[in-house]
Amino acid sequence: MSTAAKNKLLKGETGDWEIVIGMEVHAQVLSNSKLFSGASTEFGAEPNSQVSFIDAGFPGMLPVINEKCVEQAVRTGLGLKAKINLRSIFDRKNYFFPDLPQGYQISQYKDPIVGEGEVTIDLKDGESIKVGIERLHLEQDAGKSLHDQHPDSSFVDLNRSGIALMEIVTKPHMRTSEEAAAFLKKLRAIVRYLGTCDGNMDEGSMRADVNVSVCRVGGYEEFRKTGSFKSLGTRCEIKNVNSMRFIAQAVEYEARRQIEVIEAGGTIAQETRRYDSKVGETRSMRSKEEAHDYRYFPDPDLLPLELEADWVEAIKKTLPELPDEKKARFMAQGLSAYDASVLVAERELADFYEELAKGVDAKAAANWLNNEILGRLNRDGLSIAQVPVSAAANNAIIRMIADNTISGKIAKDLLDIVWTEGGDPRQVVEARGMKQVTDTGAIDAAIEAVIAANPAKVEELKAKPKLAAWFVGQVMKQTGGKANPAAVNAALKARLNLPDEG
């Protein structure tokens, strides 16, 4: 693929520009307790109800690493096909903030728990690209300042203080806002498959900082060849973008802003910016000069984190099949790349599909899921986890279509019935007489009835053979839609001596 593919360029006044994007994603570790304390991590509790003395930075309190969080970070690292560092170090990142009770955040600086890895993302046009992962490290979340509780005081809620986060840093390997959004979507799918983060962006379980720069055509290719950041433009970091849609918007806005500045003869200053989703703009938060000096140093309260290679290996053995592997397997079963990637995007959807497709044609199952089930879920505003008709029940419907028990049309009606009323599809078909009629006697009788009722049409048909479709429709109506359309066609042809179609 060409790195200067036309669809990845932005047009400026003075020529074309390339966008280069890197990301830092904070993903909250799924664990019952915090990174260094036993306090609960449940979302939405009363303010300050889930705070230990450690989280509140009380005198003499010491952090003790939560093994579950370490395991989750390693699991995520393995899912990102990354190098697991058997020795990593926790550092103190020093700064003052009211919602940072210790006066420092325990993080990992020079020696993170996970090193380089990669994520493959699939784009709409069928292209797949690899985004390099620079590192993943564990750190504590801060608390939350509340400024709207009192006219002249601010309050602090420490429930979030000390919750484990994984900071996942990519290499600058994304080129369009679509790629940036696709990356986050894929990363979210991976951590959800792994069960290491719930990926819930509304609750802040996943937050992204997006680094954007622009360069002239060819700069990115040069960067990939030499690794020299000099080939790229100066980057700006957009903090805490919390939805896929906003990421795409923020990247678009920021790239255009930078191009305008440069084309007007200005230069881009390295800085941190904030995306205001209400007006769709990024705004400067602080310049490089105003950046904190965090005075990182190894936390003397914690020993270096040493992992056993066997322990890592044991975790590796428990990894689930991840989206890429699942997609490959689905495609081998006969699904298109597009269908397969839609299905693997959510683990629940893929699991539903696998249950649904048991013993039936893969393509038929995928179509049924895409067209019928997802359509209805979408209409009703439900997620796959809330689907009212089980995969097994849907599987039964597909089997009934396949063995001609019911027609495709009836199947849709049947799904509507069990969707709203519930019940076992096979029993509903029996009880309501929805079985497809293949009995030629019954079809012949219906044909005779239609002919008898429409002598004029029969005459017309001799001149206009296309009217046959009208007769099929009438026969279907006569049988309440239960007649097998192929059988009706054949019987009509024989009865009325129609010629074979072209």
Next chain:
Amino acid sequence: MPDMNSTSLIGMTLAEARDAIRAKKISSKELTGAFVAAIEKARPLNAFITEAGEKALAMADASDKRIAAGTMGALEGLPLAIKDLFCTKGTRTTAASKILGNFVPPYESTVTQNLWNAGAVMLGKTNLDEFAMGSSNETSHFGPVFNPWRANNSNANLVPGGSSGGSSAAVAADLCLAATGTDTGGSIRQPAAVTGRVGLKPTYGRCSRFGIVAFASSLDQAGPMTKTVKDAAIMLASMASVDAKDSTSVDLPVPDYEKLLEGGIKGLRVGIPMEYRIDGAPAEIDALWSKGADWLKAQGAEIVEVSLPHTKYALPTYYIVAPAEASANLARYDGVKFGYRAQGARDIIELYEKSRGEGFGAEVQRRILIGTYVLSAGYYDAYYSRAQKLRSLIKRDFEQAFEKCDVLLTPTTPGPAFGVGAKTSDPLEMYLQDVFTVTVNLAGLPGISVPAGLSENGLPLGLQLIGKAFDEGTLLRAAQAVETAANFKHSPAKWWSV
């Protein structure tokens, strides 16, 4: 009931009192009552920040009930003083700082919990240098502590050493059977030396740091301050433990240190590190040191010269590492959550500046500034990371020395107790107090100071023994040999008790 007046009660060693209680010759209540009265009389020393007489008597009562029921702990009924750096549930804990104000911890430090579990009684919380930063107990927000000792023919007040100056004064003045201290650069050993008592800094990781207000986490270690080496052994056995709440505590069995005192020192190799002979040290310090070597030799030890070549870098290394860690450890005192909050701040930055500016004393502020500086971008490599490298070289010095010997013998301090105010105007002069002790903290080793003699002007001087990591047993045995030979029986005149 035995024929004992209150003077002889409080004059007992911890071991003697333990044996008297076990033999039911005295009750904990009697013993505790005698100390509570002595503490009240000794207020001019300012050894205690918080006296806990009522609580002590209640604990003694409970202890006597356990004694009657026959369920005695190792320290059953024995009254102790606790450095006010150990958090004690329900009893104010100040770290001798205004910024902790009237902080009452809702939790107990592991070391003190271990002591209470062993049946000990808490008499109160002793004074110290603010956040344990100092060598004279003069930086305390609650005022200086006076050394029970005075020089011959002098009424001048002397410092009790620091930072555990309240504890050293309390032990020296018979205000408790023993006390806890903490030692980051010499804060147990130096005050013990200048008050004529025993101070033991265990191996880093031997005692849990949980619930001890942190100064410099990689150096801080709790230990006992006692009247005798045997008492130190008894105390350590109860203080030490591995602790799931402190990742740096070490999971090694706690031996019966008292038993390990037996057996003498025949064949023990005692190293004399030549670098500890410093220019300008008083002749009496050198003379005492030689005497100490002779005492050990006379008891069958072999004296070997060893070299610790990086010793001269120890003080600068210490005064980079300790303030760096302190600058982060003390960031939590910001006026937001607990402790002192300045009034009238217009915004959060002003709240920080005023609370910390008013809440911390000058020495603490100095160290926070040094620590912040050495960790700053552009200075980190020149200071902090070089200090870390030196620290590992200092550690390696000891490892190499211990290939040739089992313990090291050095002076504890460069001189006896000095006058109140004598060194406060020159921080560097004050920092020199730690010249013989900081290396031990940097290397994480155990060290003990034993009273060994009196200076020309009649003030106590100590000798320091340094052991291999987690070999407190050998260290205590060697210390006892010095103690026996020195036969230090001096006590200060009780000038404070009128």
